[in-house]
Amino acid sequence: MLDPIEMPLETPTRILVVDDDDAFRESVCAAIARDDAMVLAAQVGNAESARAAIAGGEFDVALVDLGLPDGNGIDLIREIARTRPDADVMVVTVFGDEAHVLASIEAGATGYLLKRSLNDTLGATVRELRAGGSPISPVIARQLLHRFKKDSPTPSTPAVVDDGGLSEREREVLLFIAKGFTVGEIANMLHLSAHTVATHVKHIYRKLAVHSRTEAVFEAGRMGLL
Amino acid sequence: MSRGRRVLVDFLRAPSAAWARACALWFALALATFAAARAGVPAEAPGTAPAARTITQAEFCMAPGLSDTWPDAACSWKTVDLAKVWHAPRRDVPMADAWFRLRFHLEAVPRHGLALYTVAFNRSGRVFVNGSLLREVGAMRDPLPLNWNRSQYVEVPALMLHAGDNEIEIQQRIHTWEVGWLAPVRLGSQDELRPVWQSRVFWQNDTVRLLGSCTGAFGLFMLGVWLGRRRDAMYFWFACVALSWTVQCLDSYAELAPLPPLLWEQVIESMPVLRGVLMLTFVLRYGGMRWPRVEAIAWAYFLLGAVAIFGDAMPPIGLNLWFLGSLVASVFILVLQVRLGLRRSRLEGVLLASAGILAMMLNTHDLWMFSEDTWADRFYLAHFGASLYLIVIGTILVRRFTESFNAHENLAAVLEQRVDEKAAELARNYEQLVEARRNEALALERGRIMSEMHDGIGSQLTMALSLVRQLDRDAHPERAGEDGRVATVLRESIEDLQLIIDSLEPVENDLLTVLGTLRYRLQDRLGKGGIDLQWNVVDLPPLPMLTPHSVLSILRIVQEAFANSLKHSGASQIAVTTRLQGEAGVDEMAHIGIVDNGRGIDLSRGAGRGLENMRRRAAALGGRLKILSQPGRTEIWLEFPTLRPGPA
Numbered sequence: 001m002l003d004p005i006e007m008p009l010e011t012p013t014r015i016l017v018v019d020d021d022d023a024f025r026e027s028v029c030a031a032i033a034r035d036d037a038m039v040l041a042a043q044v045g046n047a048e049s050a051r052a053a054i055a056g057g058e059f060d061v062a063l064v065d066l067g068l069p070d071g072n073g074i075d076l077i078r079e080i081a082r083t084r085p086d087a088d089v090m091v092v093t094v095f096g097d098e099a100h101v102l103a104s105i106e107a108g109a110t111g112y113l114l115k116r117s118l119n120d121t122l123g124a125t126v127r128e129l130r131a132g133g134s135p136i137s138p139v140i141a142r143q144l145l146h147r148f149k150k151d152s153p154t155p156s157t158p159a160v161v162d163d164g165g166l167s168e169r170e171r172e173v174l175l176f177i178a179k180g181f182t183v184g185e186i187a188n189m190l191h192l193s194a195h196t197v198a199t200h201v202k203h204i205y206r207k208l209a210v211h212s213r214t215e216a217v218f219e220a221g222r223m224g225l226l
Numbered sequence: 227m228s229r230g231r232r233v234l235v236d237f238l239r240a241p242s243a244a245w246a247r248a249c250a251l252w253f254a255l256a257l258a259t260f261a262a263a264r265a266g267v268p269a270e271a272p273g274t275a276p277a278a279r280t281i282t283q284a285e286f287c288m289a290p291g292l293s294d295t296w297p298d299a300a301c302s303w304k305t306v307d308l309a310k311v312w313h314a315p316r317r318d319v320p321m322a323d324a325w326f327r328l329r330f331h332l333e334a335v336p337r338h339g340l341a342l343y344t345v346a347f348n349r350s351g352r353v354f355v356n357g358s359l360l361r362e363v364g365a366m367r368d369p370l371p372l373n374w375n376r377s378q379y380v381e382v383p384a385l386m387l388h389a390g391d392n393e394i395e396i397q398q399r400i401h402t403w404e405v406g407w408l409a410p411v412r413l414g415s416q417d418e419l420r421p422v423w424q425s426r427v428f429w430q431n432d433t434v435r436l437l438g439s440c441t442g443a444f445g446l447f448m449l450g451v452w453l454g455r456r457r458d459a460m461y462f463w464f465a466c467v468a469l470s471w472t473v474q475c476l477d478s479y480a481e482l483a484p485l486p487p488l489l490w491e492q493v494i495e496s497m498p499v500l501r502g503v504l505m506l507t508f509v510l511r512y513g514g515m516r517w518p519r520v521e522a523i524a525w526a527y528f529l530l531g532a533v534a535i536f537g538d539a540m541p542p543i544g545l546n547l548w549f550l551g552s553l554v555a556s557v558f559i560l561v562l563q564v565r566l567g568l569r570r571s572r573l574e575g576v577l578l579a580s581a582g583i584l585a586m587m588l589n590t591h592d593l594w595m596f597s598e599d600t601w602a603d604r605f606y607l608a609h610f611g612a613s614l615y616l617i618v619i620g621t622i623l624v625r626r627f628t629e630s631f632n633a634h635e636n637l638a639a640v641l642e643q644r645v646d647e648k649a650a651e652l653a654r655n656y657e658q659l660v661e662a663r664r665n666e667a668l669a670l671e672r673g674r675i676m677s678e679m680h681d682g683i684g685s686q687l688t689m690a691l692s693l694v695r696q697l698d699r700d701a702h703p704e705r706a707g708e709d710g711r712v713a714t715v716l717r718e719s720i721e722d723l724q725l726i727i728d729s730l731e732p733v734e735n736d737l738l739t740v741l742g743t744l745r746y747r748l749q750d751r752l753g754k755g756g757i758d759l760q761w762n763v764v765d766l767p768p769l770p771m772l773t774p775h776s777v778l779s780i781l782r783i784v785q786e787a788f789a790n791s792l793k794h795s796g797a798s799q800i801a802v803t804t805r806l807q808g809e810a811g812v813d814e815m816a817h818i819g820i821v822d823n824g825r826g827i828d829l830s831r832g833a834g835r836g837l838e839n840m841r842r843r844a845a846a847l848g849g850r851l852k853i854l855s856q857p858g859r860t861e862i863w864l865e866f867p868t869l870r871p872g873p874a
Contacts, residue, residue, distance in 0.1 A: 021685070023692055067681045094684035094720075095727045099673055115688045116720055117750060119695075138742030139731040146734070180742025180761055180802075182749070 013130055014041040016059035018050045020069050035123045047071030054080055061126055065092045074107045081108025088129045098139045105205045106212040110134050133198025134205050141177035173200045281411045282308050285327040288315055292323050309409040314402035320368055326396040326408055332389055339384040341419040345377045345604055346409035354395035355386040366399055369487045375478045379423035381416055401487055431479040437613035438475025444620040445469035463508035468616055470501045496532045499552040503528045506559050513566045574622055581618040585611030672730050691716040729778035735768035740777050744784055760801040771869045779843040786836050787820040787862040795824020811872020818864045826855040
């Protein structure tokens with residue numbers, strides 16, 4: 001879905017794999033091994049080992065499955081986002097459905113992969129992600145618009161970047177994606193590079209995560225927890 | 227009333243009465259106002275009737291004791307002018323008598339006799355003609371009847387008269403604490419004097435009775451209002467004012483006082499000041515003003531005078547000053563009342579002012595009448611003014627009462643309307659709440675199924691596909707990247723599951739998001755097949771008919787159309803088009819077109835199973851499928867009703 005972006009990578013991207021499905025891990029490891037641009041940092045099958053790997057290991061991208069036998073993948077994503085802000089987290093999902101993906105993005109993930117097409121898309125997606133772009137589906141774009149619209153103070157207030165609201169351009173990009181246009185088509189229409197459009201998406205994801213965190217702090221404060 | 231009258235008469239005759247005379251000039255209007263009333267009294271027309279004459283001189287003597295017979299010569303007769311006002315010589319007895327002898331000459335005895343008429347006669351008495359008793363004017367025993375405001379008319383039969391000199395003897399009896407009087411006496415024909423007397427009775431007695439009853443009815447009504455609304459003390463005070471006036475009126479028309487004569491006299495004497503205090507209290511309540519000190523002073527003022535009067539210790543000058551103070555206060559009360567009235571409405575203020583000023587003018591007229599000593603025809607006017615004044619206030623109160631009643635009714639109506647609005651709002655909120663709960667429950671259920679599919683069957687199918695692909699790779703390394711038969715079935719199962727899940731996603735009634743989702747899912751395969759997809763869509767309004775069920779039908783139809791193009795046609799270009807046709811609320815249809823440049827579908831061989839399914843699903847949407855196929859261009863159009871309501 002993302003237009004390939006050629007970018008010379010001096011050092012291979014280190015990948016941390018967290019999934020309880022052995023066959024899948026093997027398959028991912030094989031895919032990483034096939035690609036010169038990627039190198040395996042660690043592969044773990046449960047949340048406990050994952051925490052150890054996050055605390056100690058060096059990695060640039062973490063592939064995280066949400067359903068782990070001893071914990072919730074969302075918590076792991078949150079932890080990585082907190083302790084390793086320079087790393088990217090990709091959530092591994094079977095259907096790429098809005099519920100799973102948005103929850104992961106709120107926790108701090110900036111990308112997601114469909115499990116079944118992982119072999120074909122892993123390399124491209126990781127490269128895109130490291131270059132600053134994130135994948136996005138029309139349903140997720142629509143939900144993001146909905147989420148930010150609901151939270152913006154008044155409809156007449158212009159969107160402000162810093163406070164968790166969307167900029168006009170970001171809103172425009174989301175709207176086009178929600179209407180089924182690809183990143184490439186949007187880039188053409190807005191006279192931007194495909195890369196810029198993809199970076200907008202990643203920015204929006206980050207905003208949502210920040211937004212969710214401040215919202216959580218606000219909620220906690222309101223409930224007297226802070 | 228007689229002592230009070232006497233006191234006033236004395237007072238007004240004094241030089242200090244000049245102020246009253248001066249004031250009186252200002253109140254000529256009062257006289258004009260009641261000219262109409264006076265018109266009812268036939269004017270005296272001396273000379274028109276030969277017998278008509280007014281006797282203004284009499285012989286007078288005070289008998290030492292009470293007697294029913296003519297006093298002997300020992301009584302010291304002297305000639306006096308009428309009207310004659312006389313005092314009892316001693317007060318240690320309850321009653322005293324005086325005798326008048328009126329002489330007149332008749333050329334001839336009128337055939338029907340004569341009539342005798344006098345406007346003022348206090349108190350009881352007997353009329354003799356030429357030494358024979360003709361009539362008793364009121365009972366002669368204690369208590370004596372109330373006669374001070376009653377004119378007397380007596381018919382003298384011809385039998386008792388004779389040509390030449392005649393005389394009329396009049397015996398008067400009073401309580402010793404009061405004064406007696408006899409106004410000039412008119413003699414004339416009965417036809418001449420009877421209407422004069424009747425008219426006077428109507429205007430001076432019957433009308434006062436009517437007005438007193440009116441204010442009494444007002445008073446009782448207000449008392450009833452107050453009993454129902456104890457908070458509104460003004461109704462009580464007005465009732466007191468009105469009822470006290472009714473009692474006062476009684477003195478002007480009743481035959482007999484309802485109390486012993488002296489006590490009644492004391493009550494009536496203290497009544498004007500009491501009424502002033504009651505009026506002040508009423509006005510303060512009416513204006514919602516709290517002046518406890520003023521009220522206390524007013525009541526103390528009244529009590530001081532009342533104690534003196536009932537204790538028989540009020541000197542005449544004291545009574546005068548007491549009334550004077552009350553008079554000054556009543557001007558102040560009227561000003562206060564008019565200001566309050568003006569605050570509510572101009573009409574109210576003007577009414578109060580005119581009625582109040584009229585009442586004062588008529589009062590002054592009566593005082594002026596006393597001072598001028600016009601005994602011939604004493605026509606009291608104060609009753610009319612005071613009654614009118616009270617009726618105006620009463621009417622304003624009743625109006626105010628009905629106004630607040632109406633206001634309450636309106637308020638009730640407004641409240642009812644608000645309650646209705648709130649109830650409707652609550653009902654709406656409740657509906658929204660129910661709707662929200664339902665949506666929440668649906669979302670929860672959807673989430674549960676999603677996570678079951680995701681972690682359960684979805685994961686397992688994905689794992690199975692991954693294993694089969696692994697096996698395929700190991701067995702046939704030369705066919706790497708190509709799915710075998712089992713892998714294809716598994717992949718299609720996952721794709722179908724994906725379609726079902728996508729149909730459950732929140733698309734917010736946007737058809738483009740539905741189609742975009744499918745495009746997004748097929749992106750990789752389109753890319754792999756080197757197919758150029760053209761997204762020729764126009765934005766569509768929200769379509770409420772896009773439920774998960776209909777979304778799944780649309781997704782399946784469009785996916786099948788894509789599958790045709792991808793698998794069999796060898797097309798290098800596919801265009802997706804959307805458009806709306808028809809009129810919302812009538813026949814609006816959404817059109818989705820998938821057009822490719824492939825080799826086309828051979829429709830002559832009959833529709834395949836795929837096309838059959840598409841048609842069936844289109845029919846389930848209430849729509850239809852249109853297929854135009856020729857080599858190089860195949861168009862599949864799905865058309866379905868939007869079911870959008872028309873513009874309101």
